[in-house]
Amino acid sequence: MRRARPRRTHPHRAHSRHGGVCLSFGPKRVLDGLTFNVRRGECFGFLGPSGAGKTTTIKLLTRQLTQDTGRIQLFGRPIEHASNADYDRIGILSDTSALYERLSIEENLRLYASIRGRGQHDIDRLLERMKLSDDRRTLIKNCSKGMRQRAALLCALVHAPELLFLDEPTSGLDPAARAEVHRMLSELKRAGATIFITTHDMAEAEALCDRLAIIDRGRIIALDAPQSLSMKFARNRIVITTRTRGVLELTRDAAAADTVHDLLAANEVLAIHSDEPNLEEVFLELTGRNL
Numbered sequence: 001m002r003r004a005r006p007r008r009t010h011p012h013r014a015h016s017r018h019g020g021v022c023l024s025f026g027p028k029r030v031l032d033g034l035t036f037n038v039r040r041g042e043c044f045g046f047l048g049p050s051g052a053g054k055t056t057t058i059k060l061l062t063r064q065l066t067q068d069t070g071r072i073q074l075f076g077r078p079i080e081h082a083s084n085a086d087y088d089r090i091g092i093l094s095d096t097s098a099l100y101e102r103l104s105i106e107e108n109l110r111l112y113a114s115i116r117g118r119g120q121h122d123i124d125r126l127l128e129r130m131k132l133s134d135d136r137r138t139l140i141k142n143c144s145k146g147m148r149q150r151a152a153l154l155c156a157l158v159h160a161p162e163l164l165f166l167d168e169p170t171s172g173l174d175p176a177a178r179a180e181v182h183r184m185l186s187e188l189k190r191a192g193a194t195i196f197i198t199t200h201d202m203a204e205a206e207a208l209c210d211r212l213a214i215i216d217r218g219r220i221i222a223l224d225a226p227q228s229l230s231m232k233f234a235r236n237r238i239v240i241t242t243r244t245r246g247v248l249e250l251t252r253d254a255a256a257a258d259t260v261h262d263l264l265a266a267n268e269v270l271a272i273h274s275d276e277p278n279l280e281e282v283f284l285e286l287t288g289r290n291l
């Protein structure tokens with residue numbers, strides 16, 4: 001994988017009031033005191049509105065950029081001391097620009113396998129897995145967006161990395177290809193890989209991620225397990241659909257218990273459910289914006 005040479009982005013060091021990692025592009029503060037850690041073996045989701053700083057964070061974590069201030073550790077050591085052997089433990093899917101346009105899908109895969117010092121024996125299996133066997137000889141420049149995305153993902157995986165950085169891995173994929181990527185990521189996780197993933201797809205985040213960070217304007221505004229995030233924003237209400245009295249919303253208290261009892265006795269209850277927000281609503285509440 002080609003790595004851009006690390007470069008400083010801002011002539012002076014801009015400190016955050018809260019510590020953590022900061023980065024500015026010119027006068028614009030893009031990351032503002034980021035602090036988080038990713039645990040070995042987990043799938044860590046990084047969500048946020050467009051322009052929040054997700055890709056920039058991946059670039060810092062993969063040493064394509066250098067932070068202005070703050071410390072980053074990779075495999076438990078300062079990232080400045082990361083060796084080539086450390087980088088060999090990493091797979092990166094950022095966009096599809098790392099693919100060679102004039103080579104076929106298979107040639108790209110074989111090239112990446114040889115760059116990574118890997119044998120070629122897994123390539124047929126990988127192509128089959130991503131349903132790319134029939135298109136293996138198609139040149140990248142003639143591939144659809146979904147085919148490119150799948151090919152790029154395979155190139156990121158070809159050396160069986162322990163730590164994967166995936167920037168919107170399912171964008172542009174149809175539902176079947178998306179499900180295939182999800183299955184593949186779940187398998188990698190079961191095999192012990194650590195995954196750092198950005199996505200705009202809340203259902204994907206909920207299904208795949210052990211923990212999620214929500215980032216807005218370069219700051220982390222929430223970090224927890226998907227279910228815990230929803231619970232934090234639970235509105236403490238129950239919603240009852242009745243036979244003749246429409247939909248009732250009750251606050252969870254002793255009075256609600258009496259009402260529910262009376263409704264049940266009168267055979268009025270068609271459905272009862274708690275009113276926890278889904279992740280999409282949590283996100284909207286936190287950021288005031290759609291994904």
Ligand SMILES: Nc1ncnc2c1ncn2[C@@H]1O[C@H](COP(=O)(O)OP(=O)(O)OP(=O)(O)O)[C@@H](O)[C@H]1O
Nearest residue numbers: 025026028030048049050051052053054055056057
């Ligand atoms: N090389 C650069 N020079 C100047 N500004 C940049 C550069 N790269 C990113 N930015 C700015 O930094 C901010 C964060 O960008 P970033 O790509 O990290 O956002 P993102 O959260 O990944 O967004 P998206 O979901 O749209 O991919 C944006 O305002 C963007 O315009």
